[in-house]
Amino acid sequence: MSYNLLKGKKGLIFGALNDKSIAWQVARRAAEEGAELVLTNTSVAIRMGDINKLGEDINAPVIASDATDIDDLDNLVKKTKEHFGGGFDFVLHSVGMSPNVRKRRPYDDLNYEYLKKTLDISAISFHKLIQTLKKHDALNEWGSIVALTYIAAQRTLFEYNDMAEAKAMLESIARSFGYIYGREKHIRINTVSQSPTMTTAGSGVKGIDGLMDFTERMSPLGNATAEECADYTITLFSDLTKKVTMQNLYNDGGFSSMGMSRRAMHMYNKSLSGDCDGNE
């Protein structure tokens, strides 16, 4: 159902790879709510994924850009402004990747060159993006920027690895830049902390099936899907949330406030055959 929440608004969306991507669902919902969009991803992702199909479906141009590359970001922001004939209103940063996770390097045997890449792609790219937007004065007054994050920024979750550091930095950038951009142009910056979700990036996390079952059992409302993340994100782009800024907002069915639930306890009790080190 459409509420015309984004009628007359224009936005730039990073990170739609295929129809499992959270950014894909956000783009689809934003278009349904009346927004005009520009989509972006790396040239490899554009070649390997389905983003061009999404662009055709919602009538949005696709512009290649590596979110870690300042020249690419410069070009992207310039071209997006050209396309819209001026400034725009919202941006979604839905970008994440860890070479340590991909190459199965455990947290106590990290490759530090990979760690630099994890931080650059998954966190510093957010700073680079906002700095570039600001330099080009690309966002309209009362605009909104959202990045996607995960609760591993606050709590240790087995196998999330160096992405935990990246998410902690990402959330901090939202606060630090949220102050500056808010003060100077009433731009709000928030992060949405999403439930584990079966996307291409999500399925790279070791043990994702067990994790999703656990968080589903622990959350009174159950895990939030990519579509539900899109619904929530749309409200943050709309004029209904103009004074919400510098926040990390959980879209996780209540997981972040839970310690133990009846459904999780039931499962745990059933499997009390091993010791605390996981040995049978």
Ligand SMILES: NC(=O)c1ccc[n+]([C@@H]2O[C@H](COP(=O)([O-])OP(=O)(O)OC[C@H]3O[C@@H](n4cnc5c(N)ncnc54)[C@H](O)[C@@H]3O)[C@@H](O)[C@H]2O)c1
């Ligand atoms: N899936 C989950 O369980 C989950 C939970 C919480 C938060 N998130 C976050 O949501 C965001 C989107 O991930 P997703 O789950 O939709 O997976 P996804 O794999 O569909 O999206 C990740 C995107 O990042 C893009 N990307 C990677 N390197 C890039 C670069 N250098 N420049 C530009 N783009 C680049 C990829 O091409 C891809 O489109 C990520 O920040 C992820 O950490 C995911």
